[in-house]
Amino acid sequence: MPLRYVAIGDSLSEGVGDTPWPDGTPRGWTDRLAARLATHHGGIEYANLAVRGYRIRQIVQAQRDAAAALAPDYVTVTAGMNDLLRPRPDFDTLHSDLVALVEPFHRSGTPMVFVPIPDLRRITPVSRLLERNRVRLNDVYRDLAAHHGVHPITDTTGTVFEDPRAWGDDHLHLTPLGHARLAQAAADLFGMPGSGGWAPPPAGPVPRATVRSEARWAREHLVPWVGRRLRGASSGDGRGAKSPRPRPVAGGIDGTLYYRTRLENEAAGRC
Secondary structure: OOEEEEEEEOHHHHOOOOOOOOOOOOOOHHHHHHHHHHHHHOOEEEEEOOOOOOOHHHHHHHHHHHHHHOOOOEEEEEOOHHHHOOOOOOHHHHHHHHHHHHHHHHHHOOOEEEOOOOOOOOOOHHHHHHHHHHHHHHHHHHHHHHHOOEOOOOOOOOOHHHOHHHEOOOOOOEOHHHHHHHHHHHHHHOOOOOOOOOOOOOOOOOOOOOHHHHHHHHHHHHHHHHHHHHHOOOOOOOOOOOEEEEEEEOOOOOOHHHHHHHHHHHHOOOO
16 A cells, blocks of 8 residues: 555645646645655655635544544644634643644554745735744744654754745735745655755845835735624635645656646546
């Protein structure tokens, strides 16, 4: 039976911000990682249960048991950014929810990778308001690594993930560059050879935030986000998991073989 990789989490794991597949489906770093794993292992099965907008408690309730039932050999998790964006997050509750999230995989000895929250103060000045809570959440991730079987989180200080070119216009989702580098970093954590070199920012000048760019960001992204919060709505409302059932993946680090096998599986009714 081929090895199985399951991704759980929020919009980052769903792939928002990356160049979509030709049918419009979000691509993302987890699809890219699946292709890398398939290349390394000669084929795998891959499921993605992530839904944009989900908070930690929602991921526990909607994704944990479904992911554990798939008996994965690898698990990746993105969880917590949507909690940080709410007023006054309760870190005791977040910690207990994250422990509950990882426990089934810890018991089974399944390797897990959590994606830390980078320092985004160079991306947008507004992120200064989140910095203290960002550090606290990353400390929770480190506790999971120390006591609950999670791979030690990667230090993103000074890396591409603090570079504006890795982040989209909304300052919340990675660009294709960021998704590609994150897939490479996760492969490195899983011990796949040839996955180093993901950390350095690209060469060339770094674009700087200006009053005009921040005003455009507020108009195009912040105001709609606040409107959804006031209505009690979420970007994930009405959405289901991206790929709830495992699909065979043939490989190809650029993902082309992943996409081809996905279409073949759909045509054959295997997903």
